[in-house]
Amino acid sequence: MRSIDLVVAAPHVLTMEGEGVGYRADSALAVDRGRIVALGPTEEILGAYAPERLIRRPRTLLMPGFVDAHCHMELSVLRGLAQDTGHWMMYGLNPFKGSVSPRDRLWGFRLGVLEALAAGTTTLGNYDDLMHQEAALVEEMGLRGNLTQLVREMPERVYAPGELYRFDEAYGRRDLENLLDLFDRWDGRGDGRIRILFGPMGPDFLGEALLGEVREQALRRGTRVHLHVAQGDRETEQMLLRYGKRTIPWLQERGYLDEHLIAVHLTDATEEETRLVARSGASMVLCSNSIGIIDGVVPPARTFLEAGGVVGLGSDQAPGNNNHNMFNEMKLTALFHKIRHQDPEAMPAWKVLRMATVEGARAVGLGDRVGSLEEGKRGDFILVDLQAPTMMPLFVRPMRNLVPNLVYAARGNEVCLVAVDGRVLYEDGAFLTLDAEEVREEVLRLADPIGEASEETFRSVRGTNFRFMEEGKL
Amino acid sequence: MRSIDLVVAAPHVLTMEGEGVGYRADSALAVDRGRIVALGPTEEILGAYAPERLIRRPRTLLMPGFVDAHCHMELSVLRGLAQDTGHWMMYGLNPFKGSVSPRDRLWGFRLGVLEALAAGTTTLGNYDDLMHQEAALVEEMGLRGNLTQLVREMPERVYAPGELYRFDEAYGRRDLENLLDLFDRWDGRGDGRIRILFGPMGPDFLGEALLGEVREQALRRGTRVHLHVAQGDRETEQMLLRYGKRTIPWLQERGYLDEHLIAVHLTDATEEETRLVARSGASMVLCSNSIGIIDGVVPPARTFLEAGGVVGLGSDQAPGNNNHNMFNEMKLTALFHKIRHQDPEAMPAWKVLRMATVEGARAVGLGDRVGSLEEGKRGDFILVDLQAPTMMPLFVRPMRNLVPNLVYAARGNEVCLVAVDGRVLYEDGAFLTLDAEEVREEVLRLADPIGEASEETFRSVRGTNFRFMEEGKL
Numbered sequence: 001m002r003s004i005d006l007v008v009a010a011p012h013v014l015t016m017e018g019e020g021v022g023y024r025a026d027s028a029l030a031v032d033r034g035r036i037v038a039l040g041p042t043e044e045i046l047g048a049y050a051p052e053r054l055i056r057r058p059r060t061l062l063m064p065g066f067v068d069a070h071c072h073m074e075l076s077v078l079r080g081l082a083q084d085t086g087h088w089m090m091y092g093l094n095p096f097k098g099s100v101s102p103r104d105r106l107w108g109f110r111l112g113v114l115e116a117l118a119a120g121t122t123t124l125g126n127y128d129d130l131m132h133q134e135a136a137l138v139e140e141m142g143l144r145g146n147l148t149q150l151v152r153e154m155p156e157r158v159y160a161p162g163e164l165y166r167f168d169e170a171y172g173r174r175d176l177e178n179l180l181d182l183f184d185r186w187d188g189r190g191d192g193r194i195r196i197l198f199g200p201m202g203p204d205f206l207g208e209a210l211l212g213e214v215r216e217q218a219l220r221r222g223t224r225v226h227l228h229v230a231q232g233d234r235e236t237e238q239m240l241l242r243y244g245k246r247t248i249p250w251l252q253e254r255g256y257l258d259e260h261l262i263a264v265h266l267t268d269a270t271e272e273e274t275r276l277v278a279r280s281g282a283s284m285v286l287c288s289n290s291i292g293i294i295d296g297v298v299p300p301a302r303t304f305l306e307a308g309g310v311v312g313l314g315s316d317q318a319p320g321n322n323n324h325n326m327f328n329e330m331k332l333t334a335l336f337h338k339i340r341h342q343d344p345e346a347m348p349a350w351k352v353l354r355m356a357t358v359e360g361a362r363a364v365g366l367g368d369r370v371g372s373l374e375e376g377k378r379g380d381f382i383l384v385d386l387q388a389p390t391m392m393p394l395f396v397r398p399m400r401n402l403v404p405n406l407v408y409a410a411r412g413n414e415v416c417l418v419a420v421d422g423r424v425l426y427e428d429g430a431f432l433t434l435d436a437e438e439v440r441e442e443v444l445r446l447a448d449p450i451g452e453a454s455e456e457t458f459r460s461v462r463g464t465n466f467r468f469m470e471e472g473k474l
Numbered sequence: 475m476r477s478i479d480l481v482v483a484a485p486h487v488l489t490m491e492g493e494g495v496g497y498r499a500d501s502a503l504a505v506d507r508g509r510i511v512a513l514g515p516t517e518e519i520l521g522a523y524a525p526e527r528l529i530r531r532p533r534t535l536l537m538p539g540f541v542d543a544h545c546h547m548e549l550s551v552l553r554g555l556a557q558d559t560g561h562w563m564m565y566g567l568n569p570f571k572g573s574v575s576p577r578d579r580l581w582g583f584r585l586g587v588l589e590a591l592a593a594g595t596t597t598l599g600n601y602d603d604l605m606h607q608e609a610a611l612v613e614e615m616g617l618r619g620n621l622t623q624l625v626r627e628m629p630e631r632v633y634a635p636g637e638l639y640r641f642d643e644a645y646g647r648r649d650l651e652n653l654l655d656l657f658d659r660w661d662g663r664g665d666g667r668i669r670i671l672f673g674p675m676g677p678d679f680l681g682e683a684l685l686g687e688v689r690e691q692a693l694r695r696g697t698r699v700h701l702h703v704a705q706g707d708r709e710t711e712q713m714l715l716r717y718g719k720r721t722i723p724w725l726q727e728r729g730y731l732d733e734h735l736i737a738v739h740l741t742d743a744t745e746e747e748t749r750l751v752a753r754s755g756a757s758m759v760l761c762s763n764s765i766g767i768i769d770g771v772v773p774p775a776r777t778f779l780e781a782g783g784v785v786g787l788g789s790d791q792a793p794g795n796n797n798h799n800m801f802n803e804m805k806l807t808a809l810f811h812k813i814r815h816q817d818p819e820a821m822p823a824w825k826v827l828r829m830a831t832v833e834g835a836r837a838v839g840l841g842d843r844v845g846s847l848e849e850g851k852r853g854d855f856i857l858v859d860l861q862a863p864t865m866m867p868l869f870v871r872p873m874r875n876l877v878p879n880l881v882y883a884a885r886g887n888e889v890c891l892v893a894v895d896g897r898v899l900y901e902d903g904a905f906l907t908l909d910a911e912e913v914r915e916e917v918l919r920l921a922d923p924i925g926e927a928s929e930e931t932f933r934s935v936r937g938t939n940f941r942f943m944e945e946g947k948l
Contacts, residue, residue, distance in 0.1 A: 079866065348942065399940070473822070
């Protein structure tokens with residue numbers, strides 16, 4: 001009997017291997033030093049390994065943790081302040097964003113993690129410009145971080161629709177230096193749990209020269225470029241104003257579309273442009289809730305898949321989406337596509353479950369490490385309580401309803417245990433690597449000062465939510 | 475000081491009075507013998523009343539309980555078995571429905587209640603043909619039941635698309651007798667908590683004569699007709715085959731459209747037909763999740779509202795929707811309309827919150843009793859935990875984010891207390907009037923026999939989910 005760190009056994013397992021969901025009954029996972037060393041029938045695994053800890057729960061489902069391929073969790077601090085409005089970025093988000101200090105954002109980041117981790121997210125694809133501090137938090141909390149430090153040449157302020165953004169070269173240069181420094185310090189840390197990606201914020205937020213240089217530096221280091229692409233009519237307008245071209249053809253001409261690119265959103269991509277990106281080898285990240293609420297649009301993920309591309313899912317940011325919960329993203333992705341295509345067979349449950357796990361991992365360059373339960377991959381897994389009302393009843397024949405219930409009924413609170421690299425981070429409501437009570441207290445405290453500091457801009461914009469407040473609708 | 479049963483006080487209150495959400499800070503509700511006797515500033519209420527029980531919790535929101543205007547909770551027993559498929563009713567639901575006994579359905583009903591009650595639903599608009607037993611359960615559990623016994627002339631079996639349903643007059647007659655008996659026994663019971671509506675199942679499920687008679691009998695008793703209307707192309711096809719007319723014009727010619735009618739779905743209604751129903755005084759029930767997943771359609775609720783109609787929300791049934799949770803219905807209603815109209819300002823949070831409470835109550839004929847917190851109405855209320863991560867942070871200025879967070883971030887598990895007629899039915903995870911453990915055990919037990927009995931029909935239909943099982947996708 002080989003001594004190892006952990007065996008986790010469950011009556012139902014979704015490994016996500018192969019082309020489907022890799023269902024197995026009564027199976028167990030053996031994990032040692034963070035790595036999956038075996039997966040097999042429970043009795044066989046228990047006969048071969050002597051684990052330091054055995055997790056064996058009746059009426060649970062064992063499956064890989066979720067990959068949130070793209071998010072800005074620090075903005076959780078502005079949850080519920082930017083929705084139901086047109087011109088989201090300038091009229092919804094930015095009146096508040098300017099009043100948020102780096103300290104506030106780090107508490108917002110922790111708040112986002114509270115929500116995401118409890119709902120089974122094990123890989124955070126966070127995208128921000130505070131990545132030195134956030135990488136340290138991720139390392140400390142034991143999560144997997146596929147972290148992107150952003151680079152832009154445009155200092156933030158509220159622009160009116162149709163106003164061309166002004167670039168500041170020194171600003172962009174500083175961002176790039178900071179990114180290179182971050183990469184050197186953090187990439188590969190925490191036994192490889194932390195990876196650093198390069199994040200030019202969008203083709204409209206920095207100039208052509210810097211955009212090219214970021215890519216070149218990324219390739220030199222063997223990492224990927226994580227870029228907002230065609231993220232809405234606001235961006236398209238900027239690109240047409242500046243270059244007289246739409247984003248995707250413009251990027252293609254500059255050799256930007258290839259397997260090194262993670263293209264986020266594609267909100268405003270035509271069918272033809274979508275196929276162009278998919279065929280280039282770039283991956284797509286779909287943020288269904290965020291783009292649905294911000295733009296009223298369902299990005300063309302089905303077209304991207306049909307053209308042979310790989311798609312991951314992202315929760316984007318709380319002001320807008322208002323959630324960091326991959327159950328929410330799976331469900332909305334399935335439902336929104338049924339509506340977009342007026343077809344109840346569009347985007348079935350198993351397909352979106354793959355996007356949130358194994359395909360999501362491939363989309364962000366972690367396909368060899370996580371996303372499925374397979375020997376050699378890292379021990380990132382969750383247990384789901386099958387006695388939660390939303391997961392009941394449990395049918396095994398003539399069809400299993402596990403996957404439909406996970407996607408369409410579960411809300412996230414069915415997750416009862418979350419582990420990364422075989423280390424349990426969350427169990428039955430308790431966070432083992434972060435102080436949830438402290439996060440709550442700090443987050444409750446910082447709202448009033450942010451609100452006060454935002455008041456003048458909020459009033460001057462006179463947006464939809466300003467009107468709703470006046471009318472007693474909020 | 476007047477002695478009363480209950481005072482509930484909270485730092486934030488949404489009364490849902492007036493045209494908005496009726497926000498009040500630090501307020502309390504005084505309830506006596508089931509009725510709201512006063513609502514005012516907490517200190518004022520506590521100075522005027524001596525309650526037997528005082529519920530006063532920091533960091534909570536007090537608001538009316540939700541009205542689920544239309545559901546079939548007994549079908550929770552088939553959760554997760556009918557989705558991702560075309561021809562939902564015949565190919566998704568019916569292969570299983572025939573194997574479900576009345577006893578199974580009553581356990582399914584209890585399972586649905588577990589989910590709904592914990593998520594703040596206080597009024598159940600259940601629609602079924604087991605209403606004698608369900609009314610007894612509702613009375614026992616202390617909920618408010620706006621219950622509809624269905625009447626149809628068509629015995630259930632799987633029909634192929636295009637096959638005209640065959641009616642059985644004796645079957646319909648028996649249903650009507652049963653309904654009249656139910657009304658006599660149950661309407662008004664439980665201090666008025668139970669109301670009985672008349673439910674002809676749909677204009678395609680019974681003939682013209684019986685449809686007319688059900689309405690006549692309903693009007694004679696001062697209750698409403700609760701009817702599936704234009705619920706999809708399946709129904710439209712039946713109406714064209716049988717009468718050569720689409721549903722809504724056909725109903726109008728027969729004087730069926732007026733304020734006595736609750737019209738559910740309108741999935742297949744044209745814009746003009748929708749306005750016709752709205753202007754007739756009939757109300758609409760919108761089941762966003764259900765119709766989205768079953769048909770890939772967003773029913774025309776915005777048009778209905780614009781034409782002056784009143785709209786409530788319903789969770790419909792678990793196989794399909796897969797949820798009985800009004801938070802889910804509110805969120806999807808808002809998001810689906812943004813997508814349908816490609817407009818982020820379509821269906822803002824406050825509007826769908828009204829549909830789930832005060833407008834929903836009006837839509838089903840309970841506008842004088844529930845849906846808002848006002849003196850004279852019944853004491854149906856919930857408390858929401860504002861320390862749940864999804865409800866944080868809490869901003870009060872320059873805009874309140876309470877309503878957006880309720881609609882877009884909350885998932886239902888933020889509800890910490892639910893009361894009907896001033897009686898607490900659910901508190902901090904505990905169900906005080908039903909045995910949740912017994913429901914879980916029974917529901918887990920009945921899946922295998924239902925699955926076994928359905929196997930042959932499921933296989934013979936060879937639908938999408940059959941193929942998914944073969945391919946390892948479930």
